[in-house]
Amino acid sequence: MSDYLRPVSDELPTRKFGPWAVEKLYYLTEYIARFSVSMHNKPWRSRRYIDLFAGTGKLYIEEKDTYILGSPLLALTAPQPFTECVFVEYNQDNLNALKKRCGAVVTTTTIHYHNGDSNVYVQQLVARIQAEDQKHRDKWSSLNLAFLDPDGLELTWATVAKLAQVKKMDLIIHYSQGGLNRTMRKYFASDDKTIVDRFFGDTMWREIYKRHKIDRKQPDFLHRALIDYYKSKLKKLGYVGVLSEDETGIEPLIRNKKRNAPLYRLLFASKHELGHKFWKSSTRQTPFGQKRLF
Numbered sequence: 100m101s102d103y104l105r106p107v108s109d110e111l112p113t114r115k116f117g118p119w120a121v122e123k124l125y126y127l128t129e130y131i132a133r134f135s136v137s138m139h140n141k142p143w144r145s146r147r148y149i150d151l152f153a154g155t156g157k158l159y160i161e162e163k164d165t166y167i168l169g170s171p172l173l174a175l176t177a178p179q180p181f182t183e184c185v186f187v188e189y190n191q192d193n194l195n196a197l198k199k200r201c202g203a204v205v206t207t208t209t210i211h212y213h214n215g216d217s218n219v220y221v222q223q224l225v226a227r228i229q230a231e232d233q234k235h236r237d238k239w240s241s242l243n244l245a246f247l248d249p250d251g252l253e254l255t256w257a258t259v260a261k262l263a264q265v266k267k268m269d270l271i272i273h274y275s276q277g278g279l280n281r282t283m284r285k286y287f288a289s290d291d292k293t294i295v296d297r298f299f300g301d302t303m304w305r306e307i308y309k310r311h312k313i314d315r316k317q318p319d320f321l322h323r324a325l326i327d328y329y330k331s332k333l334k335k336l337g338y339v340g341v342l343s344e345d346e347t348g349i350e351p352l353i354r355n356k357k358r359n360a361p362l363y364r365l366l367f368a369s370k371h372e373l374g375h376k377f378w379k380s381s382t383r384q385t386p387f388g389q390k391r392l393f
């Protein structure tokens with residue numbers, strides 16, 4: 100097997116991550132396994148994986164001096180291959196490295212690469228998917244999974260809303276709790292449209308933040324309220340199961356283990372009950388074998 104596909108140094112660019120990236124990619128891998136295995140023998144016209152913040156394909160875990168495969172390669176080597184993968188990355192060097200690594204995979208999957216801002220490219224992508232879906236009016240359109248994993252708050256609400264226009268589009272969203280903690284105080288009284296406004300799609304987060312600041316509530320309560328608000332917006336886009344009582348706990352919180360500081364959560368949205376069932380079983384355990392405490 101090529102070094103490009105093994106968890107070793109292969110001379111191509113990688114980015115440095117903390118050991119917590121392992122946990123995030125574990126939940127993704129578990130979900131992909133369930134999604135790909137259960138859906139591959141049904142007559143979907145396409146089963147598509149979309150990675151809007153694709154990276155280089157390999158991560159260097161500095162603290163442990165080890166390498167792991169990134170989300171695009173995990174998707175590309177799924178137990179049952181997707182028919183199509185879409186990888187978007189705005190850093191040209193990262194994308195070049197990703198292309199080389201993906202090129203080493205022997206696969207039947209069609210791969211689309213795009214170098215640019217995913218918040219712009221999403222318009223073109225959704226237009227293409229919808230045009231393909233509209234050619235056939237039965238229920239076996241395309242089945243899509245989007246992994247939205249920026250470094251911080253680069254994912255805009257407008258992008259999420261655009262993706263939601265596709266009939267069958269599951270979403271795994273990186274909710275940057277640490278990024279919000281670092282920026283909300285600075286921006287909540289700003290007259291300008293800020294990165295936080297773009298992430299939530301409006302300024303309601305400022306009211307929630309203000310209320311919690313006045314009440315001096317714990318950050319956990321603040322993020323619970325912010326996530327509930329975000330999910331209420333997902334619900335309006337058709338992700339009905341997203342708010343049911345049963346589902347609210349299934350947002351793995353990934354921490355910087357050294358400082359026990361919350362970094363981010365993974366939020367899941369599907370318009371289908373089965374999607375929620377898969378996500379629930381994918382996140383039941385941590386990669387370290389423990390039953391997860393919500």
Ligand SMILES: C[S@@+](CC[C@H](N)C(=O)[O-])C[C@H]1O[C@@H](n2cnc3c(N)ncnc32)[C@H](O)[C@@H]1O
Nearest residue numbers: 152153154169170188189216217248249250253
């Ligand atoms: C956290 S990394 C993704 C890691 C990847 N999921 C993996 O497992 O290997 C985020 C990536 O998104 C890219 N990025 C950030 N903003 C972007 C944007 N607006 N459009 C496209 N790519 C972006 C960064 O260059 C970075 O490589």
